[in-house]
Amino acid sequence: MTALIRSELRKVLTTNTWWLMLLGVVGFTVIALLVNVLVVASATLNGDPQSEQFGLGNDAAGLASYVYTSGQYFGTLFVMLLGALIVTNEYHHQTATPTFLATPRRVRVIVSKLVGAVGIGVAFGLVTMLISVPVGALYLSAHGVGSQLDQPTVLATLGLNLLAYAIWAVFGVGIGTLLRNQIAALVVCLVLKLVAEQAVGLVLTLLSDKLDQHWIMNLMWALPSQASTVMTTATRIPDAPVWYVGALILLAYGLVAGGLGSLITRRRDIT
Amino acid sequence: MGEPDGRIVVDHLTKQFKKVRAVDDLSFTVEPGTVTGFLGPNGAGKTTTLRMLLGLVTPTGGNATIGGRRYDELENPFRTVGAALEASAFHKGRTGRNHLRVLCAAAGLPDRRADEVLEMVGMTAAANRKVRGYSLGMKQRLGLAATMLGDPHVLILDEPANGLDPEGIRWLRGFLRGLADQDRTVLVSSHLLAEVAQTADHVVIIAGGRSVRQGKVADLTGEAEQRVRVRTPDAATLVPALNGARVEPGPDGLLYVHGTDAPSVGRAALAAGVELHELTTESSDLEQIFLDLTTGREQIR
Ligand SMILES: Nc1ncnc2c1ncn2[C@@H]1O[C@H](COP(=O)(O)OP(=O)(O)OP(=O)(O)O)[C@@H](O)[C@H]1O
Ligand SMILES: [Mg+2]
Numbered sequence: 001m002t003a004l005i006r007s008e009l010r011k012v013l014t015t016n017t018w019w020l021m022l023l024g025v026v027g028f029t030v031i032a033l034l035v036n037v038l039v040v041a042s043a044t045l046n047g048d049p050q051s052e053q054f055g056l057g058n059d060a061a062g063l064a065s066y067v068y069t070s071g072q073y074f075g076t077l078f079v080m081l082l083g084a085l086i087v088t089n090e091y092h093h094q095t096a097t098p099t100f101l102a103t104p105r106r107v108r109v110i111v112s113k114l115v116g117a118v119g120i121g122v123a124f125g126l127v128t129m130l131i132s133v134p135v136g137a138l139y140l141s142a143h144g145v146g147s148q149l150d151q152p153t154v155l156a157t158l159g160l161n162l163l164a165y166a167i168w169a170v171f172g173v174g175i176g177t178l179l180r181n182q183i184a185a186l187v188v189c190l191v192l193k194l195v196a197e198q199a200v201g202l203v204l205t206l207l208s209d210k211l212d213q214h215w216i217m218n219l220m221w222a223l224p225s226q227a228s229t230v231m232t233t234a235t236r237i238p239d240a241p242v243w244y245v246g247a248l249i250l251l252a253y254g255l256v257a258g259g260l261g262s263l264i265t266r267r268r269d270i271t
Numbered sequence: 272m273g274e275p276d277g278r279i280v281v282d283h284l285t286k287q288f289k290k291v292r293a294v295d296d297l298s299f300t301v302e303p304g305t306v307t308g309f310l311g312p313n314g315a316g317k318t319t320t321l322r323m324l325l326g327l328v329t330p331t332g333g334n335a336t337i338g339g340r341r342y343d344e345l346e347n348p349f350r351t352v353g354a355a356l357e358a359s360a361f362h363k364g365r366t367g368r369n370h371l372r373v374l375c376a377a378a379g380l381p382d383r384r385a386d387e388v389l390e391m392v393g394m395t396a397a398a399n400r401k402v403r404g405y406s407l408g409m410k411q412r413l414g415l416a417a418t419m420l421g422d423p424h425v426l427i428l429d430e431p432a433n434g435l436d437p438e439g440i441r442w443l444r445g446f447l448r449g450l451a452d453q454d455r456t457v458l459v460s461s462h463l464l465a466e467v468a469q470t471a472d473h474v475v476i477i478a479g480g481r482s483v484r485q486g487k488v489a490d491l492t493g494e495a496e497q498r499v500r501v502r503t504p505d506a507a508t509l510v511p512a513l514n515g516a517r518v519e520p521g522p523d524g525l526l527y528v529h530g531t532d533a534p535s536v537g538r539a540a541l542a543a544g545v546e547l548h549e550l551t552t553e554s555s556d557l558e559q560i561f562l563d564l565t566t567g568r569e570q571i572r
Contacts, residue, residue: 007376014369015362094360097327098370098417101354102377104326104343270327271319 004108008086008116011095017085022124025078029071029128036070037139045143060140062235064148065157067136069232071128072161076168076228077193079121083172084189086113087261088182096270110262114173121169125162133158153235160232163247167231170254171224177261197225222249276338277303277351277424277456279324283333286319286480293319295480296333301458301473303424306451308467308474308488309460312565316480317460318356321429325354337425349378353418354427358410358434363403367394367413370402371420380420388416393442407434415443425456432466444470464561468492478565491560499528499536502549512543527553 012018043051044063054066087110090096103109137147148154172189179185200223208216220226221241230237230246240246279301286294294316301307311317322328324335326342334341337352345351361370371385389398392412402410411434418426426447432440447470451457461467467474468488476484484491502525503509510518510526513536517529528536533552540547 003379004377007373010369010373010376011362011365014366014373015364089362093362094357095362097356097360098374099377100327101325102349102374104345104348267329269322269329271322 001108001112004103004112005115005119007102008109008112009119011089012082012086012116012120015089017089018082018120021078021082022127025071025075025124025128026131028074028078029131031071032074033067033070033132033135036067037136041067041136041139041143045145059235060145061148061151061153063145064136064140064151064154065233067140068129068133068154068158069161070132070136072164072232075124075128076121076164077189079117079124079165080168080172080175080189080193081186082120083117083169083174084176084179084185085172085182086117087173087176088180088185091180092182100270106265107262110173110177110258110265113177114170114258117169117173118166121165122162125165129158129161157232160243160247164228164232167247167250167254168228170251170258172254174254174257174259174261177265178257179261180265192224197223221246224250224253227253278339279335279337279425279427279456279458280339281320281324281333281335284320284323284330284335285332286316286323286328287331292480294323294330297477297480297482298333299475299482299485301456303456304451304454305472306447306457306459306467306470308464308471309458309477310462310464310467310474310561311460311477312462315477315565317477318429320477321354321356321427321458321460324427325352325356327356347378347421349374349380349421349423351421351423352425352427353421353423355411355414355418355431356429358407358414361402361410361413364401366399366401367405367409367416368398370413371417374417374420378421384420388419391419392416408436408439411435412439423455426450426458428457428459430460430462432461440466464491464557468557476561476564483564492557497532498553499531499533500549500551500553501526501528501536501540501547503540503545503547505545508543509540509545512539512545514539525549 040051040054041063044054090099099109100106137149141147175188176185179188201220204216204220208214218239221230227246227249230240231243231250233243281297281299284294284297285292297316297320309317309320319328323330324337324342337345342348342352365373368385368389371388372382375382375385386395386398389395392415394409394412394416397405397409402413405413411431415428415431418428432443435443447457447459451472459467459471464474464476468491471488473486474484474488474491475482500521501509504524506524506526513528513531516531519527519529521527533550537547537550
């Protein structure tokens, strides 16, 4: 199995996609960090009246967590896309033939891809934190709040940030396995992450208003991005489930997609 | 070096795609120490058969084994079987050397094997270039290199000569012959009987997914039939005068007469008072035998 994982990592590292993706992740992290520090943190620390919309109030630990996880939204998107590409590339470039010749037990290949994608996802997450934690800590210390790095909730948030990168990678591999058509898989990833959320949220809001059933709104937490938010917020969000419920929901999506995809892949003709 | 017994057995293999019966109740065996040519026109089902043999396509019926085991039951397939199926199964943005190193990792083979097999196929100079910039023949060589990574006992190659230059084809022939002489099993597909006749000991010829002929190459060449090529403005008079010899019309009023010789045709024409514009003896070559065996079935499906 380790040999297979090594082979999968090699596949990623011997083509260009990974560093283009990493460049994207770093770019978005830097932009998000600048906005979070210069707009959100600065307004909050100055007690600007308009800073109330950020809801970070006097919570220094919350503010630190917010700054340290800069870039998570787009970073996890890129990791998800990379996860999908790791699978669909095999069909797109017809390398599925040599891959399955080397490893005829196809589920092993998919499991190695999952493990490899998680490793790369976590590595990407670490890179973003190498940028946002030092910069954020310097800024917060300079403004008299301190780095907050001794606060358990802040440390937990950093760990959960990495978990988010890992789980979104699993989700991406799952979608790639299920769909195998490269364009379709990438579009589904983008839609799930960027569009579906708002659309489904709107429908749920309308339904719960029309039917006067407030519980319908809670279904929202089952959506991937909301589950991710629940998971990565160390402090409780009102009305939301506990963080690990979010993690389990998100992981379930990835594993169900990957599991179904594996079943299909096992029987699929490679022609 | 893998299985002691490298016999390939294809047993009543059938594959029904949605609309097409690509392979239809096909059976043959390939013995170690021989080169077997696997022949058929476009769409005959060669690639589909090889893919079923290699566990890439699930048969609708029958089974195919190598050394008594299905491909997906082999513990370390690269050490037993080397296979090259098509010249396009590479990531264009990866170098040839890295392609092989990815496979080395997956098969648990040392990375130096990548360089060794590149040397074997004469690709060392292009090893660190991306596949995007390879010619068809170079991709064929890279595919061939991959088959040798695990020093396998059985080789399965789908049209390996496609895209090779004359020097490459000569090299390939010697290479395959050498492998068979080391008692390895070699199965190689082609469209051209003449192409494999020089190397192969046996042939399996299929058309429309079915076997039309199997046997020793020597037996096939022994059958090369003679025919007489005749051109005349008055075929209507000549044909009845040929005493029932089988006549096959060709283009532009040409006639091919089977089962007789040129002097007899000439004599018959003289006796019947028919004018002849051409009279030649032709020996049908291997390609003709192949066409005779497969025409009528060879409609591309
Ligand atoms: N995945 C598929 N789905 C449907 N039909 C297929 C598929 N793969 C092959 N076929 C059909 O099966 C038949 C046999 O194809 P195959 O590729 O095995 O022929 P071949 O002998 O290798 O031909 P060629 O000499 O052109 O390579 C063809 O009619 C082809 O259209
Ligand atoms: Mg073919």
